[in-house]
Amino acid sequence: MVILGIDTSCDDTSLALIDHNRRILAHIISSQADLHRLFGGVVPEIASRKHVELIDIIYNEVLEKAGIQAGDIDLVGVTSGPGLIGSVLVGLSFAKGLSLAGGIPLIGVNHVEAHAMSIFLERDVEFPFVALVVSGGHTVILSFDAPCSFQVIGSTVDDAAGEAFAKVATFQGLGYPGGRIIEEMARQGSPDHVAFPRPMMDDVRCNFSFSGLKTAFITYAKKHTIDASTINDVLASFQEAVCDVLVAKTFKAARQSNIKRVVVGGGVAANGRLREVFLKRGKQEDYEVMIASPLFCTDNGAMIASLASFYAGSGTYSTLDIKAYSRMVMK
Numbered sequence: 596m597v598i599l600g601i602d603t604s605c606d607d608t609s610l611a612l613i614d615h616n617r618r619i620l621a622h623i624i625s626s627q628a629d630l631h632r633l634f635g636g637v638v639p640e641i642a643s644r645k646h647v648e649l650i651d652i653i654y655n656e657v658l659e660k661a662g663i664q665a666g667d668i669d670l671v672g673v674t675s676g677p678g679l680i681g682s683v684l685v686g687l688s689f690a691k692g693l694s695l696a697g698g699i700p701l702i703g704v705n706h707v708e709a710h711a712m713s714i715f716l717e718r719d720v721e722f723p724f725v726a727l728v729v730s731g732g733h734t735v736i737l738s739f740d741a742p743c744s745f746q747v748i749g750s751t752v753d754d755a756a757g758e759a760f761a762k763v764a765t766f767q768g769l770g771y772p773g774g775r776i777i778e779e780m781a782r783q784g785s786p787d788h789v790a791f792p793r794p795m796m797d798d799v800r801c802n803f804s805f806s807g808l809k810t811a812f813i814t815y816a817k818k819h820t821i822d823a824s825t826i827n828d829v830l831a832s833f834q835e836a837v838c839d840v841l842v843a844k845t846f847k848a849a850r851q852s853n854i855k856r857v858v859v860g861g862g863v864a865a866n867g868r869l870r871e872v873f874l875k876r877g878k879q880e881d882y883e884v885m886i887a888s889p890l891f892c893t894d895n896g897a898m899i900a901s902l903a904s905f906y907a908g909s910g911t912y913s914t915l916d917i918k919a920y921s922r923m924v925m926k
């Protein structure tokens with residue numbers, strides 16, 4: 596069984612081929628970061644145009660890399676949402692074309708669910724587990740009781756954590772993509788320099804708020820002179836506040852659900868400090884914490900192929916009239 600996975604939800608065009616054991620046969624992630632850097636953030640129209648230019652080229656490249664023919668593909672998995680609608684549409688339309696032309700079954704998957712399940716590209720995880728997906732567009736806690744079966748138990752009420760990293764980086768003029776740059780600078784700084792707030796820590800539910808933390812950073816930056824000797828410390832303090840809240844809320848959700856298994860995914864989960872804090876807390880409280888390799892945390896087609904394999908296992912396929920969507924419905 597050969598599964599093609601396609602993700603064009605944001606600014607990366609990524610296609611992967613995996614086998615029935617979720618072993619990667621070929622995987623290409625084409626980043627548009629150099630284009631969007633000029634504008635300080637993702638420009639949706641440019642992102643979708645670039646996907647249109649690249650998608651068939653990358654499709655042919657993954658086939659060549661894996662040494663297989665188009666006719667060998669048994670299943671096409673594709674992100675049908677959430678994401679930038681114009682970008683999602685490029686991948687979804689391409690997937691529908693392949694499905695129709697080759698008579699190949701199609702499965703449209705939820706990009707956020709794929710982030711939560713991306714760990715299965717590297718190892719199996721027993722159910723149930725609690726998953727934190729922390730990315731540029733989403734910060735949600737999901738509770739999985741089986742493959743393809745989850746509930747939302749917490750989410751951000753305003754900005755996503757990745758968005759907060761990006762906005763702070765833009766405000767400070769640090770460049771793009773902000774999250775990775777802040778992580779690198781924060782590595783040289785002290786997290787105890789500024790006592791930034793830990794928003795909604797006492798909230799009984801497991802929701803997050805990052806907009807206030809971003810504002811706290813901006814307010815601090817306007818009141819104090821941040822120079823080369825303090826910038827790393829201020830960024831480390833900001834990063835620490837984000838990490839503290841993410842870890843505290845995820846463990847709270849796991850405790851409330853009586854589940855001792857925690858999975859972390861999404862672009863921000865590539866952050867070294869967040870990974871460190873999660874693993875440390877897991878050890879302290881005797882929880883199993885599992886985080887995918889950084890390559891599988893940020894957007895990638897392999898996680899889409901992998902999730903499609905689970906849906907195929909449960910016999911859930913999509914029809915050709917499946918629609919693209921931009922927002923995740925929080926059920």
Ligand code: KG4
Pocket residue numbers: 605729730731732733756757758760761772773774775778861862863864865866867892893894
């Ligand atoms: O999952 P992802 O690739 O795309 C979305 O689905 O949004 O996540 C992208 C987000 C961006 O906001 C980026 O700034 C953040 O993940 N990110 C990081 C790091 N690497 C990527 N944030 C903090 N530290 C990082 N190392």
Ligand code: ZN
Pocket residue numbers: 706710730731861862893894
């Ligand atoms: Zn993503």
